[in-house]
Amino acid sequence: MILTFVHSLAFLSGLVFAKPLQQQQAVWRPSQDGQLRDLHIGDLNFLHTTDTHGWLGSHLTQANYDADWGDFVSFVDVFRNKMTQLARDVIVIDTGDKRDGNGLSDATWPPGLRSSKIFNMLDYDLLTLGNHELYTADSAILEYRGTSQSAKFKDKYVCSNVEFIEEDGKRVPFGNKFVTFETPIQKQRILAMSFLFSFQRANNRAIVTPPLEEIMEKRWFQNMVETNKEGDIDLIVVFGHLPATDPTEREMHKIHALLREHYPNTVIQYFGGHTHIRDFVQLDSKSTCLQSGRFAETVGFLSINTTNAMGEDNPSFTRRYIDFNKDSFEYHLSKLATDVDTSASTRKGETISRLVSDLRHELNLNQKLGYIPATYYVSTRPLESEENLYHLITHKILPNLIPSKNYEPIMSRFILINTGSVRYDLYKGPFTKDTEYIVMPFNNDWHFITVPLVVASKVESYLNRGPVIASLGIPSSLHQNQQFNRFQNCPFIEDPNLSEGYTTEDDFGCHGDDTPHNSQQEYGIPNVVQCKDMKKSKEEEDPLKMVHVIFYTFMELDILNAVNSIINNLDLRMENLTTNDCSHYGGESTKKLLRDYFAQF
Numbered sequence: 090m091i092l093t094f095v096h097s098l099a100f101l102s103g104l105v106f107a108k109p110l111q112q113q114q115a116v117w118r119p120s121q122d123g124q125l126r127d128l129h130i131g132d133l134n135f136l137h138t139t140d141t142h143g144w145l146g147s148h149l150t151q152a153n154y155d156a157d158w159g160d161f162v163s164f165v166d167v168f169r170n171k172m173t174q175l176a177r178d179v180i181v182i183d184t185g186d187k188r189d190g191n192g193l194s195d196a197t198w199p200p201g202l203r204s205s206k207i208f209n210m211l212d213y214d215l216l217t218l219g220n221h222e223l224y225t226a227d228s229a230i231l232e233y234r235g236t237s238q239s240a241k242f243k244d245k246y247v248c249s250n251v252e253f254i255e256e257d258g259k260r261v262p263f264g265n266k267f268v269t270f271e272t273p274i275q276k277q278r279i280l281a282m283s284f285l286f287s288f289q290r291a292n293n294r295a296i297v298t299p300p301l302e303e304i305m306e307k308r309w310f311q312n313m314v315e316t317n318k319e320g321d322i323d324l325i326v327v328f329g330h331l332p333a334t335d336p337t338e339r340e341m342h343k344i345h346a347l348l349r350e351h352y353p354n355t356v357i358q359y360f361g362g363h364t365h366i367r368d369f370v371q372l373d374s375k376s377t378c379l380q381s382g383r384f385a386e387t388v389g390f391l392s393i394n395t396t397n398a399m400g401e402d403n404p405s406f407t408r409r410y411i412d413f414n415k416d417s418f419e420y421h422l423s424k425l426a427t428d429v430d431t432s433a434s435t436r437k438g439e440t441i442s443r444l445v446s447d448l449r450h451e452l453n454l455n456q457k458l459g460y461i462p463a464t465y466y467v468s469t470r471p472l473e474s475e476e477n478l479y480h481l482i483t484h485k486i487l488p489n490l491i492p493s494k495n496y497e498p499i500m501s502r503f504i505l506i507n508t509g510s511v512r513y514d515l516y517k518g519p520f521t522k523d524t525e526y527i528v529m530p531f532n533n534d535w536h537f538i539t540v541p542l543v544v545a546s547k548v549e550s551y552l553n554r555g556p557v558i559a560s561l562g563i564p565s566s567l568h569q570n571q572q573f574n575r576f577q578n579c580p581f582i583e584d585p586n587l588s589e590g591y592t593t594e595d596d597f598g599c600h601g602d603d604t605p606h607n608s609q610q611e612y613g614i615p616n617v618v619q620c621k622d623m624k625k626s627k628e629e630e631d632p633l634k635m636v637h638v639i640f641y642t643f644m645e646l647d648i649l650n651a652v653n654s655i656i657n658n659l660d661l662r663m664e665n666l667t668t669n670d671c672s673h674y675g676g677e678s679t680k681k682l683l684r685d686y687f688a689q690f
């Protein structure tokens with residue numbers, strides 16, 4: 090539990106742009122003073138969101154993340170206002186993936202139809218797209234027309250390596266290739282670019298060029314470099330949908346190497362996303378990258394002084410990961426001493442909170458389908474733990490699968506699912522329609538094959554040695570192999586008085602999170618998990634006895650390949666199986682079985 094107490098704030102008076110204070114707004118529950126780590130304001134300050142995936146309505150069952158989009162808009166507006174009074178600049182950035190993950194975006198077609206209008210009420214200075222804006226043509230059209238080409242963001246939407254395809258087949262840049270602007274207060278000259286990682290599965294209305302190819306081969310980049318010489322700009326901002334840490338592709342590091350050829354001395358600040366983690370990387374003495382988590386759990390803060398106190402040409406950077414809750418927002422605002430103090434909420438923010446709440450009702454997301462008596466975790470409890478969500482699914486949910494035909498009821502069976510079909514922890518509290526969108530949105534059909542027990546029993550471990558089995562529409566399957574604990578030098582905090590949450594380790598150390606948390610251990614997640622439904626005890630089972638292997642239809646080729654390889658390795662006198670050997674099993678989807686299970690509470 091975070092220590093909270095209620096007190097009213099005498100200093101919240103004299104408003105600049107918020108509506109007059111009412112009593113209820115003057116009451117807030119800051120985390121106890123000194124509990125949170127402060128922001129270190131610089132000349133140039135950034136607020137960053139990424140991978141929000143439709144989470145505009147707060148996390149209703151997680152106190153750590155209890156702020157909704159309206160609360161956040163208030164925070165940003167008041168923050169900006171206070172910065173102006175302090176004669177400092179602030180730039181607000183988003184790096185994409187705004188749908189697929191929450192009912193607010195996904196209960197409409199295309200996903201984001203309604204939620205993107207609310208998202209866009211925040212006055213971003215720079216924004217772009219992620220791969221989740223490009224899975225379908227409808228999504229791409231919505232993003233292009235509704236955001237990139239909108240009157241509000243036409244000059245702020247940057248997308249250096251993606252093209253949109255018009256109805257007539259004409260290719261146009263999805264957004265500005267780059268923009269230049271001067272910050273309002275300190276008149277810093279900024280050059281901004283934005284790259285999406287080399288995404289291969291874009292729909293037929295968009296073309297993604299790998300970032301390096303774009304830089305090396307396209308004319309605009311040469312023109313940009315020629316018209317924006319090092320001496321003409323103070324800072325380069327490269328924001329985009331690609332990870333800060335990427336041990337295999339290292340796309341951001343490669344972009345950086347190329348930019349340094351043209352701008353050897355310029356401060357270059359990167360903002361990243363896609364892998365859903367909090368991360369901060371120092372690329373060289375004049376360049377860092379911030380990545381700000383996922384799902385409106387995190388607001389990233391970054392500050393830069395381009396020259397240090399001695400007037401030397403050596404920039405300094407600070408970073409902070411702000412927990413997305415009202416206490417954190419209000420705490421940080423209260424620390425910014427200005428002559429005119431304002432409420433932490435604005436009329437605009439309150440309107441947006443109401444719009445979010447209305448949309449939630451309209452889409453029927455609060456509809457109660459059951460109750461979750463205890464929290465189940467995806468990756469912060471080991472697989473064999475009763476608190477692990479996959480453990481629940483394989484032990485309590487999948488055994489309830491009943492085939493549509495009465496296949497030999499005494500036959501043992503293995504039911505396999507890919508772990509990517511689950512996308513979030515399942516928190517104690519009401520099981521609503523929104524819970525389904527958040528945790529398990531996809532319907533599935535079941536196929537099965539009949540093979541000897543000795544083969545069936547080896548399929549799971551075979552698939553878990555192989556590459557990731559991804560299914561379309563899952564936000565970044567990368568978070569499934571979160572091998573990003575790069576140093577593991579930070580102390581593991583065990584303090585039950587603190588709320589459970591992130592303890593981030595990055596290039597600047599162990600204290601980036603604004604809120605100290607009771608640390609969570611991350612456990613590796615395999616590709617697939619299985620329910621083993623044996624009709625006899627182990628000793629009685631004949632290894633050559635035939636059993637059923639049941640799986641999601643989209644995993645069929647992976648399963649066949651595994652089974653055939655196992656047959657070959659075992660030298661069994663059996664023909665390879667083909668899709669003709671796969672049949673419909675029938676029965677309810679995992680999603681429905683999960684709902685039915687919690688309907689009983």
Ligand SMILES: *[C@@H]1O[C@H](CO)[C@@H](O)[C@H](O)[C@H]1NC(C)=O
Pocket residue numbers: 129130131132392393394405406407
């Ligand atoms: C930036 O400089 C100011 C003084 O002008 C100082 O108070 C602040 O701590 C510095 N911030 C960073 C990030 O170095």
Ligand SMILES: *[C@@H]1O[C@H](CO)[C@@H](O)[C@H](O)[C@H]1NC(C)=O
Pocket residue numbers: 583584585586
């Ligand atoms: C938790 O809080 C209690 C009561 O304030 C205190 O006695 C205890 O030492 C705290 N535990 C830790 C690990 O700090």
Ligand SMILES: *[C@@H]1O[C@H](CO)[C@@H](O)[C@H](O)[C@H]1NC(C)=O
Pocket residue numbers: 650653654657665
């Ligand atoms: C059977 O499948 C395995 C694995 O895919 C393959 O290596 C083998 O060549 C196949 N055998 C035949 C006879 O097709």
Ligand SMILES: [Zn+2]
Pocket residue numbers: 140142186219363364365564565
């Ligand atoms: Zn994402």
Ligand SMILES: [Zn+2]
Pocket residue numbers: 186219220221330362363364565
């Ligand atoms: Zn992504």
